[in-house]
Amino acid sequence: MDNLTLQKTANEVRKGVVTSVHAAKAGHPGGSLSAADMFTYLYFEEMNIDPKNPKKEDRDRFVLSKGHTAPGLYSTLANRGYFPVEDLVTLRKLGSYLQGHPCYQHVPGVDMSSGSLGQGISAAVGMALAAKLDNKSFRTYTLLGDGEIQEGQVWEAAMFAGARELDNLVVIVDNNGLQIDGKIEDVCSPYPIDKKFEAFNFNVINIDGHDFDQIRAAFDNAKACKGKPTAIIMKTTKGKGVSFMENNAGWHGKAPNDEEYATAMADLAAIDEKLKEGN
Amino acid sequence: MADKIATRDSYGNALVACAEDFPNLVVLDADLAGATKTGTFKKAYPERHIDCGIAECNMTGIAAGLATCGKIPFISSFAMFAAGRNFEQVRNSIGYPNLNVKIGATHAGITVGEDGATHQCNEDIALMRTIPGMTVIVPSDDVEARAAVRAALEMEGPVYLRFGRAAVPVFNTNDDYKFEIGKGVLLREGTDVTIVATGICVDSALQAAEMLAADGVSAEVINIHTIKPLDEEMVIASAKKTGKVVTVEEHSIIGGLGSAVCDALCAKNPVPVKKLGMQDIFGESGSASALLEKYKLDGKGVYADIKEFLGK
Numbered sequence: 407m408d409n410l411t412l413q414k415t416a417n418e419v420r421k422g423v424v425t426s427v428h429a430a431k432a433g434h435p436g437g438s439l440s441a442a443d444m445f446t447y448l449y450f451e452e453m454n455i456d457p458k459n460p461k462k463e464d465r466d467r468f469v470l471s472k473g474h475t476a477p478g479l480y481s482t483l484a485n486r487g488y489f490p491v492e493d494l495v496t497l498r499k500l501g502s503y504l505q506g507h508p509c510y511q512h513v514p515g516v517d518m519s520s521g522s523l524g525q526g527i528s529a530a531v532g533m534a535l536a537a538k539l540d541n542k543s544f545r546t547y548t549l550l551g552d553g554e555i556q557e558g559q560v561w562e563a564a565m566f567a568g569a570r571e572l573d574n575l576v577v578i579v580d581n582n583g584l585q586i587d588g589k590i591e592d593v594c595s596p597y598p599i600d601k602k603f604e605a606f607n608f609n610v611i612n613i614d615g616h617d618f619d620q621i622r623a624a625f626d627n628a629k630a631c632k633g634k635p636t637a638i639i640m641k642t643t644k645g646k647g648v649s650f651m652e653n654n655a656g657w658h659g660k661a662p663n664d665e666e667y668a669t670a671m672a673d674l675a676a677i678d679e680k681l682k683e684g685n
Numbered sequence: 686m687a688d689k690i691a692t693r694d695s696y697g698n699a700l701v702a703c704a705e706d707f708p709n710l711v712v713l714d715a716d717l718a719g720a721t722k723t724g725t726f727k728k729a730y731p732e733r734h735i736d737c738g739i740a741e742c743n744m745t746g747i748a749a750g751l752a753t754c755g756k757i758p759f760i761s762s763f764a765m766f767a768a769g770r771n772f773e774q775v776r777n778s779i780g781y782p783n784l785n786v787k788i789g790a791t792h793a794g795i796t797v798g799e800d801g802a803t804h805q806c807n808e809d810i811a812l813m814r815t816i817p818g819m820t821v822i823v824p825s826d827d828v829e830a831r832a833a834v835r836a837a838l839e840m841e842g843p844v845y846l847r848f849g850r851a852a853v854p855v856f857n858t859n860d861d862y863k864f865e866i867g868k869g870v871l872l873r874e875g876t877d878v879t880i881v882a883t884g885i886c887v888d889s890a891l892q893a894a895e896m897l898a899a900d901g902v903s904a905e906v907i908n909i910h911t912i913k914p915l916d917e918e919m920v921i922a923s924a925k926k927t928g929k930v931v932t933v934e935e936h937s938i939i940g941g942l943g944s945a946v947c948d949a950l951c952a953k954n955p956v957p958v959k960k961l962g963m964q965d966i967f968g969e970s971g972s973a974s975a976l977l978e979k980y981k982l983d984g985k986g987v988y989a990d991i992k993e994f995l996g997k
Binding site: 510559563566 | 732733735737740742744745746747748749750753754755773774777778781782783821
């Protein structure tokens with residue numbers, strides 16, 4: 407998939423995020439939008455998966471450790487064909503399989519329940535370990551928030567992955583710089599993130615998380631790296647694509663009202679137009 | 686009853702005994718393989734034993750990930766960490782996705798002994814039985830512990846197994862002994878009072894029943910090795926017969942066997958119940974036997990408390 411197609415797809419993913427969170431009147435748009443390009447690249451380009459056979463044994467695995475950004479994952483899975491895009495508006499509603507946080511048992515394509523921060527990465531490490539134990543070639547990816555890495559369990563998992571040389575594991579940190587209570591450096595700074603993962607024996611790559619060339623190069627680098635897990639630290643903009651949500655911690659876990667929804671969708675439509683011109 | 690074996694030893698031996706029958710079994714430990722006795726398994730199957738270091742929460746998540754890939758992980762640590770420190774990881778990473786992970790928790794209860802209150806977990810049964818879908822098993826001796834490990838591997842879904850540090854008598858030696866998850870074992874029939882016990886306290890209950898018999902009191906003794914799902918049928922039937930129930934456990938009287946039995950009786954056949962166990966207090970350092978005596982969980986202590994309960 408070329409970059410332009412990836413950009414267009416990511417914009418569709420963003421529309422699904424905004425639409426589902428608006429319909430739910432709750433949810434986490436900010437970190438879903440910051441990671442939309444990464445979600446898109448993973449599911450449309452990087453991972454060996456089959457939406458028609460979500461449990462395919464040799465598939466690559468993905469664990470959304472920052473589980474509150476389920477709207478981003480769900481929108482990506484829907485756009486990839488795991489379930490109907492129309493179902494996104496049932497997010498968080500009683501009776502819907504699209505639970506507020508990813509649910510392993512009920513959502514096609516979800517490889518692990520998550521949402522309690524710090525736990526997803528451990529499960530991902532377990533999957534990578536399973537592949538090593540059985541000499542299987544599938545790879546495991548996990549996406550963490552930059553606030554999430556304040557959880558101690560993240561570093562337990564990182565220590566294990568580094569010590570075990572799990573080179574089939576890619577840990578991605580969405581460094582959008584904001585958590586619920588404000589800037590991550592004001593709340594409890596996790597910086598320098600790259601040096602920390604380096605110290606845990608990771609192959610560390612810093613990228614712009616909205617640049618598909620850099621994302622592609624990072625994953626190629628990860629695949630080529632032997633004997634170390636890879637950490638991709640991606641700088642992103644929280645709320646990316648929606649003007650009034652960008653770089654605003656207030657949109658971490660809040661739904662747009664009808665007026666804001668219209669503005670948000672207009673912002674995303676304008677991106678579509680721009681991408682058309684670029685075509 | 687000659688032999689005494691700690692159920693943690695039974696656990697390690699059972700893992701080895703099951704290894705060939707369950708090729709997907711892997712054993713995880715958190716730097717306690719020597720103490721939890723998974724070291725026995727490690728020695729026999731080094732490539733299937735994963736030491737996660739002193740990081741129980743991560744070990745639990747790793748097990749969850751392994752289980753999604755078809756492995757049957759047994760995670761192991763002291764009950765304090767396996768259930769206590771780990772509660773939320775067990776709930777969210779194993780319970781909620783209903784993964785096929787088994788938790789082998791050793792050093793439960795006060796018979797941890799000399800290490801004292803920080804390591805004496807009297808709350809694990811309470812914690813684990815609140816998790817939907819979790820099976821909770823507390824074996825009473827070597828025979829039962831080994832059978833429980835195999836039964837846990839044979840069933841699909843999360844299981845918490847509670848083992849002890851101290852050597853305890855082996856009494857499930859009848860030829861017709863059969864272990865079935867969720868089924869109580871009627872060890873002694875009686876008419877005056879029902880003693881429902883679990884784990885190492887089953888032996889104390891049997892001793893107490895013997896002493897009561899000498900006083901002319903006929904006590905029925907039920908071994909509840911599976912706290913969840915509880916064999917309500919057996920407990921209620923016995924309560925209907927005797928009209929009085931005593932529960933005995935090496936655990937807090939809040940949330941453990943006593944509470945599970947009360948839940949069942951309250952709903953279906955209310956009778957007076959006396960809960961013996963740790964009476965909402967922390968333990969302390971001492972030998973296992975001295976602690977059981979002090980907290981009245983040995984045969985004599987259980988006997989004395991039942992006499993008082995019966996007003997005799």
